[in-house]
Amino acid sequence: MEIRMAVTFLRVAELGSFSRAAEQLGYSQAAVTVQMKQLERELGTQLFERIGRRIRLTEDGARFIPYAQELLKAARNARTFVQGARTPSGRLRIGTAESLSISVLPPVLLQFHRLCPLVETSLHTGLISELFDMVRQNHVDLLYFLDKKTDFPDWIKVFERPEPIVFAASASHPFAGRDHIPLEEVLAEPMALTERGVSYRYDLEQMLAAEKLELHPFLETGNTDIIASLLLRHRRMVSFLPQYVVQKQVRAGRLAVLRVDGPRLQMWSQLVYHKNKWITPQMQAFLELMRRTVGPDSGEA
Template identity: 70%
Template sequence: MELRTVATFLRVTELQSFSRAAEQLGYSQAAVTVQIQQLEQELGTQLFERFGRRIQLTEHGLQFIPHAQELLRVAQNAKTFIRQGAQPSGRLRIGTAESLSISVLPPILSAYHARYPLVETSIHTGTIPVLFDMVRRNDVDLLYFLDKKTDFPEWNKVLERPEPIVFVAPADHPLAGQQQIPLQTILAEPLVLTERGISYRYDLEQLLAARGLELHPFLETGNTGIIVDMLLHHAGLSFLPRYVVQTYLESGALTILSVDAPSIQMWSQLVYHRNKWITPQIEQFLSLMREHIGTAQQPDQTL
Protein backbone atom coordinates (compact mmCIF):
# COMPACT_ATOMS: atom_id res chain seq x y z
CA MET A 1 0.00 0.00 0.00
CA GLU A 2 1.62 3.24 -1.16
CA LEU A 3 1.60 6.20 1.20
CA ARG A 4 0.96 8.47 -1.78
CA THR A 5 -2.28 6.60 -2.46
CA VAL A 6 -3.30 6.84 1.19
CA ALA A 7 -2.62 10.60 1.14
CA THR A 8 -4.73 10.93 -2.01
CA PHE A 9 -7.57 9.08 -0.30
CA LEU A 10 -7.50 11.51 2.64
CA ARG A 11 -7.44 14.53 0.34
CA VAL A 12 -10.47 13.23 -1.55
CA THR A 13 -12.31 12.70 1.74
CA GLU A 14 -11.48 16.27 2.80
CA LEU A 15 -12.76 17.79 -0.45
CA GLN A 16 -15.46 15.25 -1.36
CA SER A 17 -14.27 15.58 -4.92
CA PHE A 18 -11.87 13.70 -7.17
CA SER A 19 -11.38 16.70 -9.46
CA ARG A 20 -10.57 19.20 -6.67
CA ALA A 21 -8.25 16.68 -5.01
CA ALA A 22 -6.46 16.20 -8.33
CA GLU A 23 -6.09 19.96 -8.74
CA GLN A 24 -4.63 20.44 -5.26
CA LEU A 25 -2.30 17.45 -5.49
CA GLY A 26 -1.08 18.28 -9.00
CA TYR A 27 -2.42 15.05 -10.54
CA SER A 28 -4.83 14.46 -13.37
CA GLN A 29 -8.31 13.40 -12.33
CA ALA A 30 -7.71 10.08 -14.05
CA ALA A 31 -4.61 9.50 -11.89
CA VAL A 32 -6.59 10.14 -8.72
CA THR A 33 -9.31 7.76 -9.89
CA VAL A 34 -6.72 5.06 -10.59
CA GLN A 35 -5.10 5.53 -7.16
CA ILE A 36 -8.43 5.18 -5.38
CA GLN A 37 -9.30 2.11 -7.44
CA GLN A 38 -5.94 0.54 -6.57
CA LEU A 39 -6.51 1.25 -2.88
CA GLU A 40 -9.99 -0.27 -3.04
CA GLN A 41 -8.55 -3.37 -4.71
CA GLU A 42 -5.86 -3.70 -2.03
CA LEU A 43 -8.40 -3.34 0.75
CA GLY A 44 -10.95 -5.53 -0.99
CA THR A 45 -13.78 -3.07 -0.46
CA GLN A 46 -15.41 0.00 -1.97
CA LEU A 47 -14.41 3.27 -0.31
CA PHE A 48 -16.58 5.71 -2.26
CA GLU A 49 -20.00 5.58 -3.83
CA ARG A 50 -20.23 7.55 -7.07
CA PHE A 51 -23.38 9.39 -8.12
CA GLY A 52 -22.47 11.12 -11.38
CA ARG A 53 -20.06 13.87 -10.33
CA ARG A 54 -20.90 13.46 -6.66
CA ILE A 55 -19.12 11.03 -4.38
CA GLN A 56 -19.85 9.84 -0.86
CA LEU A 57 -17.82 7.73 1.54
CA THR A 58 -19.11 4.22 2.11
CA GLU A 59 -19.25 2.81 5.64
CA HIS A 60 -15.91 1.08 5.03
CA GLY A 61 -14.53 4.35 3.66
CA LEU A 62 -15.45 6.13 6.88
CA GLN A 63 -13.92 3.32 8.93
CA PHE A 64 -10.67 3.49 6.93
CA ILE A 65 -10.07 7.22 7.63
CA PRO A 66 -8.45 6.79 11.10
CA HIS A 67 -6.30 3.93 9.77
CA ALA A 68 -5.15 6.09 6.84
CA GLN A 69 -4.31 8.92 9.22
CA GLU A 70 -2.37 6.54 11.44
CA LEU A 71 -0.37 5.22 8.46
CA LEU A 72 0.70 8.74 7.52
CA ARG A 73 1.38 9.62 11.14
CA VAL A 74 3.69 6.62 11.56
CA ALA A 75 5.47 7.51 8.31
CA GLN A 76 5.92 11.09 9.48
CA ASN A 77 7.28 9.91 12.84
CA ALA A 78 9.78 7.74 11.00
CA LYS A 79 10.93 10.72 8.92
CA THR A 80 11.20 12.83 12.05
CA PHE A 81 13.33 10.15 13.73
CA ILE A 82 15.67 10.03 10.77
CA ARG A 83 15.87 13.80 10.51
CA GLN A 84 16.28 14.54 14.18
CA GLY A 85 16.67 18.24 14.75
CA ALA A 86 15.10 19.12 11.40
CA GLN A 87 12.76 22.10 11.55
CA PRO A 88 9.17 21.92 10.28
CA SER A 89 8.83 23.40 6.81
CA GLY A 90 6.19 23.77 4.13
CA ARG A 91 2.97 25.73 4.14
CA LEU A 92 0.55 26.73 6.90
CA ARG A 93 -2.75 28.28 5.80
CA ILE A 94 -4.96 29.92 8.42
CA GLY A 95 -8.47 31.19 7.82
CA THR A 96 -9.56 33.77 10.37
CA ALA A 97 -11.72 36.77 11.18
CA GLU A 98 -10.21 40.15 10.36
CA SER A 99 -10.38 41.31 13.99
CA LEU A 100 -8.50 38.23 15.22
CA SER A 101 -5.85 38.63 12.52
CA ILE A 102 -5.20 42.21 13.66
CA SER A 103 -5.52 41.92 17.43
CA VAL A 104 -4.75 38.37 18.57
CA LEU A 105 -2.63 36.58 16.00
CA PRO A 106 0.33 38.96 15.40
CA PRO A 107 2.33 38.08 18.56
CA ILE A 108 1.56 34.38 18.08
CA LEU A 109 2.64 34.47 14.43
CA SER A 110 5.80 36.35 15.39
CA ALA A 111 6.68 33.72 18.00
CA TYR A 112 5.86 30.96 15.51
CA HIS A 113 8.14 32.43 12.85
CA ALA A 114 10.96 32.80 15.38
CA ARG A 115 10.69 29.09 16.24
CA TYR A 116 9.96 27.74 12.75
CA PRO A 117 11.43 30.14 10.17
CA LEU A 118 11.15 27.60 7.32
CA VAL A 119 7.35 27.52 7.41
CA GLU A 120 5.55 29.76 4.92
CA THR A 121 2.40 31.04 6.62
CA SER A 122 -0.56 32.67 4.87
CA ILE A 123 -3.58 34.32 6.48
CA HIS A 124 -6.96 34.36 4.75
CA THR A 125 -9.74 36.54 6.17
CA GLY A 126 -13.43 36.55 5.37
CA THR A 127 -16.95 36.35 6.67
CA ILE A 128 -18.07 33.31 8.66
CA PRO A 129 -19.80 31.59 5.68
CA VAL A 130 -16.77 32.16 3.46
CA LEU A 131 -14.38 30.83 6.10
CA PHE A 132 -16.54 27.75 6.72
CA ASP A 133 -16.50 26.97 2.99
CA MET A 134 -12.72 27.37 2.90
CA VAL A 135 -12.35 24.68 5.56
CA ARG A 136 -14.66 22.31 3.69
CA ARG A 137 -12.77 22.87 0.41
CA ASN A 138 -9.38 22.47 2.13
CA ASP A 139 -8.40 25.97 1.06
CA VAL A 140 -7.11 26.52 4.61
CA ASP A 141 -5.57 24.12 7.12
CA LEU A 142 -6.96 25.74 10.25
CA LEU A 143 -9.90 28.01 11.01
CA TYR A 144 -9.75 30.54 13.84
CA PHE A 145 -13.02 32.42 14.02
CA LEU A 146 -15.34 34.44 16.25
CA ASP A 147 -18.96 33.42 16.63
CA LYS A 148 -21.43 31.83 18.99
CA LYS A 149 -20.29 28.42 20.24
CA THR A 150 -20.30 26.38 17.07
CA ASP A 151 -19.81 22.64 16.64
CA PHE A 152 -19.97 20.62 13.45
CA PRO A 153 -19.54 16.83 13.33
CA GLU A 154 -16.94 17.14 10.55
CA TRP A 155 -14.71 19.46 12.59
CA ASN A 156 -12.28 18.92 15.43
CA LYS A 157 -12.20 21.83 17.86
CA VAL A 158 -8.80 22.52 19.42
CA LEU A 159 -9.71 25.36 21.75
CA GLU A 160 -12.33 27.97 22.47
CA ARG A 161 -12.35 31.10 24.62
CA PRO A 162 -15.19 33.41 25.65
CA GLU A 163 -14.87 36.89 24.14
CA PRO A 164 -17.00 39.69 25.65
CA ILE A 165 -18.31 42.34 23.26
CA VAL A 166 -18.32 45.85 24.73
CA PHE A 167 -19.42 49.41 24.05
CA VAL A 168 -16.24 51.46 23.93
CA ALA A 169 -15.42 55.18 23.80
CA PRO A 170 -12.49 57.57 24.20
CA ALA A 171 -11.50 57.76 27.86
CA ASP A 172 -12.47 61.44 28.10
CA HIS A 173 -15.89 61.00 26.49
CA PRO A 174 -18.75 62.66 28.46
CA LEU A 175 -20.40 59.24 28.97
CA ALA A 176 -17.24 57.68 30.43
CA GLY A 177 -17.73 56.73 34.05
CA GLN A 178 -21.53 56.90 33.97
CA GLN A 179 -23.41 53.77 35.09
CA GLN A 180 -26.22 51.96 33.27
CA ILE A 181 -26.36 54.33 30.32
CA PRO A 182 -29.68 53.89 28.45
CA LEU A 183 -29.43 52.35 24.99
CA GLN A 184 -31.27 55.35 23.54
CA THR A 185 -28.43 57.56 24.79
CA ILE A 186 -25.84 55.33 23.11
CA LEU A 187 -27.79 55.35 19.83
CA ALA A 188 -27.91 59.15 19.86
CA GLU A 189 -24.10 59.25 19.70
CA PRO A 190 -22.08 58.95 16.44
CA LEU A 191 -21.45 55.22 15.96
CA VAL A 192 -18.59 53.56 14.10
CA LEU A 193 -19.45 49.89 13.60
CA THR A 194 -18.45 46.74 11.81
CA GLU A 195 -20.43 45.74 8.74
CA ARG A 196 -23.83 44.09 8.82
CA GLY A 197 -23.71 40.32 9.13
CA ILE A 198 -20.85 40.25 11.64
CA SER A 199 -21.95 37.91 14.43
CA TYR A 200 -21.84 40.32 17.36
CA ARG A 201 -23.38 43.21 15.41
CA TYR A 202 -26.23 40.90 14.41
CA ASP A 203 -26.86 40.03 18.06
CA LEU A 204 -26.87 43.72 18.96
CA GLU A 205 -29.36 44.44 16.18
CA GLN A 206 -31.63 41.68 17.49
CA LEU A 207 -31.40 43.07 21.03
CA LEU A 208 -32.34 46.54 19.80
CA ALA A 209 -35.13 45.27 17.57
CA ALA A 210 -36.76 43.62 20.60
CA ARG A 211 -36.95 47.11 22.13
CA GLY A 212 -38.12 48.80 18.96
CA LEU A 213 -34.74 50.44 18.34
CA GLU A 214 -32.44 50.52 15.31
CA LEU A 215 -28.77 51.14 14.58
CA HIS A 216 -27.80 54.06 12.33
CA PRO A 217 -23.97 54.23 12.30
CA PHE A 218 -22.32 57.08 10.45
CA LEU A 219 -19.54 54.70 9.37
CA GLU A 220 -19.43 50.96 8.71
CA THR A 221 -16.23 49.06 7.93
CA GLY A 222 -14.98 45.51 8.16
CA ASN A 223 -11.60 46.75 9.37
CA THR A 224 -11.53 47.00 13.17
CA GLY A 225 -8.19 48.79 12.96
CA ILE A 226 -9.93 51.70 11.22
CA ILE A 227 -12.66 51.71 13.88
CA VAL A 228 -10.09 51.90 16.69
CA ASP A 229 -8.30 54.77 14.92
CA MET A 230 -11.60 56.62 14.64
CA LEU A 231 -12.22 56.17 18.37
CA LEU A 232 -8.73 57.41 19.20
CA HIS A 233 -9.52 60.51 17.11
CA HIS A 234 -12.72 61.07 19.15
CA ALA A 235 -14.97 60.30 16.19
CA GLY A 236 -17.65 58.42 18.13
CA LEU A 237 -18.48 55.21 19.98
CA SER A 238 -18.28 51.59 18.89
CA PHE A 239 -19.28 48.04 19.82
CA LEU A 240 -16.32 45.65 19.56
CA PRO A 241 -14.77 42.49 20.98
CA ARG A 242 -12.81 43.45 24.06
CA TYR A 243 -9.61 41.89 22.66
CA VAL A 244 -9.67 44.44 19.83
CA VAL A 245 -9.29 47.37 22.25
CA GLN A 246 -7.52 45.68 25.20
CA THR A 247 -4.22 47.46 24.61
CA TYR A 248 -5.94 50.86 24.56
CA LEU A 249 -7.97 50.04 27.66
CA GLU A 250 -4.77 49.23 29.51
CA SER A 251 -3.09 52.43 28.31
CA GLY A 252 -6.08 54.53 29.36
CA ALA A 253 -6.80 55.83 25.86
CA LEU A 254 -10.19 54.08 25.60
CA THR A 255 -12.78 52.99 28.14
CA ILE A 256 -15.67 50.52 28.32
CA LEU A 257 -19.09 52.11 28.79
CA SER A 258 -21.57 50.76 31.32
CA VAL A 259 -24.77 50.29 29.29
CA ASP A 260 -28.21 49.26 30.50
CA ALA A 261 -28.45 46.17 28.27
CA PRO A 262 -27.78 42.44 28.50
CA SER A 263 -24.16 41.56 27.80
CA ILE A 264 -23.29 39.95 24.48
CA GLN A 265 -20.57 37.32 24.34
CA MET A 266 -19.00 35.47 21.45
CA TRP A 267 -16.35 32.72 21.40
CA SER A 268 -13.05 32.60 19.57
CA GLN A 269 -12.67 29.04 18.28
CA LEU A 270 -9.86 27.12 16.58
CA VAL A 271 -10.90 24.14 14.45
CA TYR A 272 -9.78 21.91 11.59
CA HIS A 273 -11.53 19.34 9.41
CA ARG A 274 -11.73 15.91 11.01
CA ASN A 275 -10.15 14.33 7.90
CA LYS A 276 -7.29 16.81 7.85
CA TRP A 277 -3.80 15.34 7.92
CA ILE A 278 -1.94 17.17 10.69
CA THR A 279 1.51 18.08 9.39
CA PRO A 280 4.38 18.97 11.74
CA GLN A 281 3.94 22.68 11.00
CA ILE A 282 0.22 22.50 11.83
CA GLU A 283 0.91 20.51 14.98
CA GLN A 284 3.44 23.06 16.21
CA PHE A 285 1.10 25.97 15.52
CA LEU A 286 -1.69 24.27 17.48
CA SER A 287 0.70 23.77 20.35
CA LEU A 288 1.69 27.44 20.29
CA MET A 289 -1.96 28.53 20.22
CA ARG A 290 -2.60 26.46 23.33
CA GLU A 291 0.29 28.20 25.05
CA HIS A 292 -1.06 31.65 24.23
CA ILE A 293 -4.84 31.15 24.24
CA GLY A 294 -5.54 28.23 26.53
CA THR A 295 -6.73 24.64 26.46
CA ALA A 296 -10.46 24.98 26.90
CA GLN A 297 -11.15 22.03 24.63
CA GLN A 298 -8.90 19.33 23.25
CA PRO A 299 -9.30 17.86 19.74
CA ASP A 300 -10.60 14.37 19.11
CA GLN A 301 -7.55 13.53 17.02
CA THR A 302 -4.38 12.85 18.98
CA LEU A 303 -1.65 15.15 17.73
Protein backbone atom coordinates (compact mmCIF):
# COMPACT_ATOMS: atom_id res chain seq x y z
CA MET A 1 0.00 0.00 0.00
CA GLU A 2 1.39 3.40 -1.01
CA ILE A 3 1.43 6.34 1.37
CA ARG A 4 -0.20 8.55 -1.25
CA MET A 5 -3.24 6.27 -1.34
CA ALA A 6 -3.71 6.67 2.42
CA VAL A 7 -3.42 10.47 2.04
CA THR A 8 -5.98 10.44 -0.77
CA PHE A 9 -8.33 8.14 1.16
CA LEU A 10 -8.33 10.43 4.21
CA ARG A 11 -8.94 13.51 2.08
CA VAL A 12 -11.87 11.87 0.26
CA ALA A 13 -13.27 10.68 3.60
CA GLU A 14 -12.95 14.21 5.03
CA LEU A 15 -14.52 16.01 2.07
CA GLY A 16 -16.99 13.36 0.92
CA SER A 17 -16.04 14.08 -2.68
CA PHE A 18 -13.58 12.61 -5.18
CA SER A 19 -13.55 15.81 -7.23
CA ARG A 20 -12.85 18.15 -4.29
CA ALA A 21 -10.17 15.82 -2.95
CA ALA A 22 -8.57 15.75 -6.40
CA GLU A 23 -8.61 19.55 -6.56
CA GLN A 24 -6.95 19.96 -3.16
CA LEU A 25 -4.35 17.25 -3.77
CA GLY A 26 -3.50 18.37 -7.31
CA TYR A 27 -4.72 15.17 -9.00
CA SER A 28 -7.29 14.59 -11.69
CA GLN A 29 -10.57 13.10 -10.53
CA ALA A 30 -9.79 9.99 -12.58
CA ALA A 31 -6.47 9.56 -10.72
CA VAL A 32 -8.26 9.70 -7.36
CA THR A 33 -10.81 7.15 -8.54
CA VAL A 34 -8.03 4.81 -9.71
CA GLN A 35 -6.18 5.14 -6.40
CA MET A 36 -9.28 4.36 -4.36
CA LYS A 37 -10.20 1.35 -6.51
CA GLN A 38 -6.63 0.05 -6.17
CA LEU A 39 -6.77 0.56 -2.39
CA GLU A 40 -10.06 -1.32 -2.19
CA ARG A 41 -8.57 -4.22 -4.19
CA GLU A 42 -5.55 -4.37 -1.87
CA LEU A 43 -7.75 -4.37 1.23
CA GLY A 44 -10.30 -6.71 -0.29
CA THR A 45 -13.29 -4.56 0.71
CA GLN A 46 -15.33 -1.59 -0.43
CA LEU A 47 -14.42 1.66 1.30
CA PHE A 48 -16.92 4.03 -0.32
CA GLU A 49 -20.51 3.85 -1.48
CA ARG A 50 -20.96 5.71 -4.75
CA ILE A 51 -24.63 6.56 -5.25
CA GLY A 52 -25.08 9.20 -7.93
CA ARG A 53 -22.82 12.08 -7.01
CA ARG A 54 -22.82 11.26 -3.30
CA ILE A 55 -19.81 9.55 -1.75
CA ARG A 56 -20.17 7.93 1.65
CA LEU A 57 -17.90 5.75 3.73
CA THR A 58 -18.92 2.13 4.17
CA GLU A 59 -18.58 0.58 7.62
CA ASP A 60 -15.21 -0.89 6.58
CA GLY A 61 -14.21 2.53 5.24
CA ALA A 62 -14.97 4.18 8.57
CA ARG A 63 -13.02 1.44 10.41
CA PHE A 64 -10.04 1.95 8.10
CA ILE A 65 -9.61 5.64 9.00
CA PRO A 66 -7.51 5.12 12.19
CA TYR A 67 -5.28 2.63 10.32
CA ALA A 68 -4.67 5.16 7.54
CA GLN A 69 -3.87 7.81 10.14
CA GLU A 70 -1.39 5.48 11.86
CA LEU A 71 0.23 4.77 8.49
CA LEU A 72 0.74 8.48 7.86
CA LYS A 73 2.01 8.98 11.41
CA ALA A 74 4.57 6.21 10.94
CA ALA A 75 5.67 7.74 7.64
CA ARG A 76 5.99 11.16 9.27
CA ASN A 77 8.04 9.75 12.16
CA ALA A 78 10.30 7.96 9.71
CA ARG A 79 10.81 11.12 7.70
CA THR A 80 11.53 13.12 10.85
CA PHE A 81 14.10 10.50 11.89
CA VAL A 82 15.82 10.69 8.51
CA GLN A 83 15.78 14.48 8.42
CA GLY A 84 17.12 14.70 11.95
CA ALA A 85 17.17 18.21 13.37
CA ARG A 86 16.70 19.96 10.03
CA THR A 87 14.88 23.29 10.35
CA PRO A 88 11.18 23.01 9.38
CA SER A 89 10.28 24.51 6.01
CA GLY A 90 7.22 24.86 3.79
CA ARG A 91 3.85 26.49 4.46
CA LEU A 92 1.85 27.04 7.62
CA ARG A 93 -1.75 28.27 7.25
CA ILE A 94 -3.46 29.63 10.37
CA GLY A 95 -7.15 30.50 10.57
CA THR A 96 -7.96 32.98 13.32
CA ALA A 97 -10.21 35.77 14.56
CA GLU A 98 -9.12 39.27 13.64
CA SER A 99 -8.88 40.34 17.30
CA LEU A 100 -6.48 37.47 18.04
CA SER A 101 -4.43 38.20 14.93
CA ILE A 102 -4.00 41.82 16.10
CA SER A 103 -3.61 41.48 19.86
CA VAL A 104 -2.22 38.01 20.64
CA LEU A 105 -0.46 36.48 17.65
CA PRO A 106 2.08 39.14 16.49
CA PRO A 107 4.76 38.39 19.14
CA VAL A 108 4.19 34.64 18.70
CA LEU A 109 4.61 34.93 14.92
CA LEU A 110 7.84 36.91 15.31
CA GLN A 111 9.24 34.30 17.69
CA PHE A 112 8.10 31.52 15.36
CA HIS A 113 9.94 33.16 12.46
CA ARG A 114 13.13 33.28 14.54
CA LEU A 115 12.75 29.58 15.35
CA CYS A 116 11.66 28.49 11.84
CA PRO A 117 12.95 31.08 9.35
CA LEU A 118 12.26 28.86 6.32
CA VAL A 119 8.52 28.53 7.01
CA GLU A 120 6.09 30.72 5.05
CA THR A 121 3.20 31.56 7.38
CA SER A 122 -0.17 32.95 6.29
CA LEU A 123 -3.07 34.18 8.43
CA HIS A 124 -6.67 33.76 7.30
CA THR A 125 -9.32 35.68 9.28
CA GLY A 126 -13.11 35.54 9.22
CA LEU A 127 -16.28 35.17 11.23
CA ILE A 128 -16.60 32.05 13.37
CA SER A 129 -18.71 30.13 10.83
CA GLU A 130 -16.18 30.94 8.09
CA LEU A 131 -13.30 29.79 10.30
CA PHE A 132 -15.03 26.47 11.03
CA ASP A 133 -15.48 25.90 7.30
CA MET A 134 -11.78 26.61 6.74
CA VAL A 135 -10.91 23.68 9.00
CA ARG A 136 -13.42 21.33 7.40
CA GLN A 137 -12.28 22.20 3.87
CA ASN A 138 -8.57 21.97 4.76
CA HIS A 139 -8.01 25.59 3.81
CA VAL A 140 -6.01 26.08 7.02
CA ASP A 141 -3.68 23.81 8.99
CA LEU A 142 -4.55 25.19 12.43
CA LEU A 143 -7.45 27.18 13.83
CA TYR A 144 -7.07 29.64 16.71
CA PHE A 145 -10.44 31.17 17.48
CA LEU A 146 -12.58 32.87 20.13
CA ASP A 147 -16.00 31.46 21.00
CA LYS A 148 -17.91 29.54 23.63
CA LYS A 149 -16.31 26.20 24.49
CA THR A 150 -16.62 24.34 21.20
CA ASP A 151 -15.88 20.69 20.49
CA PHE A 152 -16.40 18.73 17.29
CA PRO A 153 -15.63 14.99 16.96
CA ASP A 154 -13.37 15.70 13.97
CA TRP A 155 -11.20 18.21 15.85
CA ILE A 156 -8.17 17.81 18.08
CA LYS A 157 -8.09 20.58 20.69
CA VAL A 158 -4.59 21.60 21.73
CA PHE A 159 -5.70 23.98 24.48
CA GLU A 160 -8.43 26.38 25.56
CA ARG A 161 -8.10 29.50 27.71
CA PRO A 162 -10.83 31.63 29.33
CA GLU A 163 -11.07 35.15 27.90
CA PRO A 164 -13.21 37.73 29.78
CA ILE A 165 -15.22 40.14 27.62
CA VAL A 166 -15.37 43.63 29.16
CA PHE A 167 -16.72 47.13 28.73
CA ALA A 168 -13.74 49.44 28.18
CA ALA A 169 -13.21 53.18 27.88
CA SER A 170 -10.56 55.85 28.20
CA ALA A 171 -8.96 56.09 31.63
CA SER A 172 -10.26 59.69 31.70
CA HIS A 173 -13.87 58.60 31.12
CA PRO A 174 -16.19 59.66 34.01
CA PHE A 175 -17.04 55.98 34.57
CA ALA A 176 -13.40 54.93 35.03
CA GLY A 177 -12.75 53.83 38.62
CA ARG A 178 -16.44 53.93 39.50
CA ASP A 179 -18.16 50.85 40.99
CA HIS A 180 -21.59 49.43 40.15
CA ILE A 181 -22.17 51.33 36.93
CA PRO A 182 -25.74 50.73 35.69
CA LEU A 183 -25.84 49.01 32.34
CA GLU A 184 -28.36 51.54 31.03
CA GLU A 185 -25.89 54.39 31.65
CA VAL A 186 -23.16 52.59 29.73
CA LEU A 187 -25.46 52.00 26.77
CA ALA A 188 -26.28 55.72 26.68
CA GLU A 189 -22.63 56.56 25.94
CA PRO A 190 -21.26 56.74 22.35
CA MET A 191 -20.40 53.13 21.54
CA ALA A 192 -18.16 51.44 18.95
CA LEU A 193 -18.56 47.70 18.51
CA THR A 194 -17.37 44.79 16.47
CA GLU A 195 -19.60 43.62 13.64
CA ARG A 196 -22.83 41.68 14.10
CA GLY A 197 -22.20 37.95 14.09
CA VAL A 198 -19.05 38.12 16.21
CA SER A 199 -19.56 35.64 19.06
CA TYR A 200 -19.35 38.00 22.04
CA ARG A 201 -21.32 40.76 20.27
CA TYR A 202 -24.12 38.25 19.68
CA ASP A 203 -24.10 37.13 23.32
CA LEU A 204 -24.23 40.74 24.50
CA GLU A 205 -27.24 41.39 22.27
CA GLN A 206 -29.00 38.32 23.68
CA MET A 207 -28.23 39.39 27.25
CA LEU A 208 -29.59 42.89 26.60
CA ALA A 209 -32.70 41.57 24.84
CA ALA A 210 -33.55 39.63 28.02
CA GLU A 211 -33.44 42.97 29.85
CA LYS A 212 -35.45 44.70 27.07
CA LEU A 213 -32.40 46.80 26.17
CA GLU A 214 -30.86 47.45 22.74
CA LEU A 215 -27.51 48.43 21.27
CA HIS A 216 -27.18 51.52 19.08
CA PRO A 217 -23.46 51.86 18.22
CA PHE A 218 -22.27 54.81 16.18
CA LEU A 219 -19.56 52.61 14.63
CA GLU A 220 -19.20 48.93 13.74
CA THR A 221 -15.94 47.45 12.50
CA GLY A 222 -14.28 44.05 12.50
CA ASN A 223 -10.94 45.65 13.36
CA THR A 224 -10.54 45.78 17.14
CA ASP A 225 -7.33 47.78 16.77
CA ILE A 226 -9.36 50.65 15.30
CA ILE A 227 -11.80 50.49 18.22
CA ALA A 228 -9.00 50.50 20.81
CA SER A 229 -7.42 53.49 19.06
CA LEU A 230 -10.72 55.37 19.11
CA LEU A 231 -11.15 54.68 22.83
CA LEU A 232 -7.82 56.43 23.41
CA ARG A 233 -8.86 59.44 21.35
CA HIS A 234 -12.52 59.79 22.39
CA ARG A 235 -12.93 60.48 26.12
CA ARG A 236 -16.62 59.51 26.25
CA MET A 237 -16.58 56.47 23.96
CA VAL A 238 -17.25 52.95 25.29
CA SER A 239 -16.76 49.53 23.72
CA PHE A 240 -17.27 45.85 24.54
CA LEU A 241 -14.18 43.81 23.75
CA PRO A 242 -12.10 40.81 24.79
CA GLN A 243 -9.91 41.89 27.68
CA TYR A 244 -6.76 40.89 25.78
CA VAL A 245 -7.50 43.62 23.20
CA VAL A 246 -7.22 46.42 25.78
CA GLN A 247 -4.98 44.75 28.36
CA LYS A 248 -1.74 46.47 27.35
CA GLN A 249 -3.32 49.95 27.42
CA VAL A 250 -5.09 49.22 30.72
CA ARG A 251 -1.75 48.28 32.30
CA ALA A 252 -0.27 51.50 30.92
CA GLY A 253 -3.06 53.49 32.56
CA ARG A 254 -4.48 54.78 29.26
CA LEU A 255 -7.66 52.66 29.14
CA ALA A 256 -9.90 51.33 31.90
CA VAL A 257 -12.10 48.28 32.29
CA LEU A 258 -15.50 49.52 33.49
CA ARG A 259 -17.13 47.81 36.47
CA VAL A 260 -20.62 47.46 35.06
CA ASP A 261 -23.51 45.88 36.92
CA GLY A 262 -25.04 42.87 35.19
CA PRO A 263 -24.08 39.41 33.95
CA ARG A 264 -20.44 38.78 33.06
CA LEU A 265 -19.62 37.32 29.65
CA GLN A 266 -16.69 35.00 29.03
CA MET A 267 -15.46 33.36 25.86
CA TRP A 268 -12.62 30.90 25.29
CA SER A 269 -9.65 31.16 22.97
CA GLN A 270 -9.13 27.69 21.49
CA LEU A 271 -6.43 26.13 19.32
CA VAL A 272 -7.50 23.15 17.21
CA TYR A 273 -6.73 21.15 14.07
CA HIS A 274 -8.55 18.44 12.14
CA LYS A 275 -8.04 14.90 13.43
CA ASN A 276 -7.11 13.70 9.92
CA LYS A 277 -4.52 16.42 9.47
CA TRP A 278 -0.98 15.36 8.74
CA ILE A 279 1.11 17.15 11.43
CA THR A 280 4.03 18.73 9.59
CA PRO A 281 7.23 19.75 11.43
CA GLN A 282 6.23 23.41 11.14
CA MET A 283 2.80 22.68 12.61
CA GLN A 284 4.40 20.78 15.50
CA ALA A 285 6.83 23.64 16.16
CA PHE A 286 4.03 26.23 16.16
CA LEU A 287 1.81 24.13 18.43
CA GLU A 288 4.60 23.77 20.97
CA LEU A 289 5.33 27.51 20.83
CA MET A 290 1.66 28.37 21.36
CA ARG A 291 1.46 26.03 24.37
CA ARG A 292 4.47 27.75 25.94
CA THR A 293 3.54 31.36 25.20
CA VAL A 294 -0.26 31.55 25.00
CA GLY A 295 -1.68 28.36 26.52
CA PRO A 296 -3.41 28.33 29.92
CA ASP A 297 -0.21 27.28 31.69
CA SER A 298 2.01 29.85 29.96
CA GLY A 299 1.76 32.43 32.75
CA GLU A 300 0.07 34.98 30.45
CA ALA A 301 -2.82 36.83 32.05
